[in-house]
Amino acid sequence: MIEVQGLTRRFGPITAVDGISFSARKGDVLGFLGPNGAGKSTAMKILACFLAADSGTAKICGNDILQDPLAVRRSIGYLAENAPAYPEMTVAGFLRFVCDARRIKGAARVDALDRIIPLCSIDSVYHQTIDTLSKGYKRRLGLAQALIHDPQVLILDEPTDGLDPNQKHEVRRLIQQMAKEKCIIVSTHILEEVELVCNRTIIISRGRILADSTPSRLQQDYQGTLEEVFRKITVGKKSA
């Protein structure tokens, strides 16, 4: 469902993403791991067609991100870092706006809202303005926005960042629930999360892919916990 080939993006002298390639199928929950500034978010922004790549390309559900970015955006659900939304809108108004933009109308809209509101547990804040929501609710609203059109591919940039342990558990449960039917990319720097929800791990540092394997294989290969593996791979490369 996702085919990434040689994706590169520079910001001035800094190469944020340096020729990464990977692919993912339906049923994959792919954990993007890496230190801060490794290029995880940049790569996800390119896949969500927010940023343009300097070179390389990717195909999502058969659509090329350079040739048909609109079709790509239609087929994916994207949760950006910090789950941006419009603070002055109500949750209801915001979801209506997303439905408008995604052409979900009439009965389909009622169905989508009936499905998504309990799924993301946002019923209690449905008429509240987004400004007044806690971080956890904002993140869940971001997820609702990303899931409202039931996309085949989900790209979630640090979906559990800043949430309390219960909320983290909820979001992980949600990801696990959807895993079979979709192809999901999750970026995180919480290692236990990778062990819990991902069946594949890609470790990125300085814009390059340093490891692409399953969490358990990585632990076997490097003989240690995932945290030790992460340190060995990312710190080891930096000093080399």
Next chain:
Amino acid sequence: MNGFCAVFKRELKGYFSTPVAYVFLVIFLFFAGYLPFRDGFFEMRQADLTLFFKALPLLFIFMVPAAAMRLWAEERKTGSIELLLTLPITIPQAVLGKFFAAWAFLTIAQLLTFPLPATVAYLGSPDPGLIAAGYLGAFLMAGGFLAIGSFFSALTKNQVISFILSVAACGILIYAGMPSTLEYLSASVSPALGKIMEALSFQARFDAIQRGVIAARDLAYFLILIAAWIYASTLVLEERKAN
């Protein structure tokens, strides 16, 4: 088209779901009433709105950039631009949706000045064609200023900077066409420069339209100006959205 409609609806509602619209309307309508009266609206003993339309450019120099400054600067500051442009909405659709929503809002503000024409109609028998032409000129000028404001809002994350740059740009376009500026330029620099400035300025076009002369070239001036600044906004956004 869906993207345009979604953005347009959200933006127009957005004005009224925050105090922005109400503060704007109260201040705008206060000055739209105050300025003509200061210049002797009743003392003129003429049943027309010349004084009102004369005061509008000055009012627009400040009020239109105030309505336009948040268009993109706020999206970029809060990061919601990343949400907006990862929905199936193209940049031109988003730019046009926001622009037309703000234009519709400014048109509502202008329509709410109806007590002035109503007063004039009650007291005398004004030329309705002239008043309609005046409003058409004001509508186009608001659109022109708004397109400039949209560009400067796309240029920066900071609403204050966007406001000041737009005020300066709109001010230049108005004051370059004032008779005193044109006389000075023609006399002390070169007559050709005076001609060029007059051709580029809003003022002469707006004056002509509000005198009731609706010439194709004046309409074209406003439409080209709006299209050019809107196009520039899309280019700047494409370039800077992620910065």
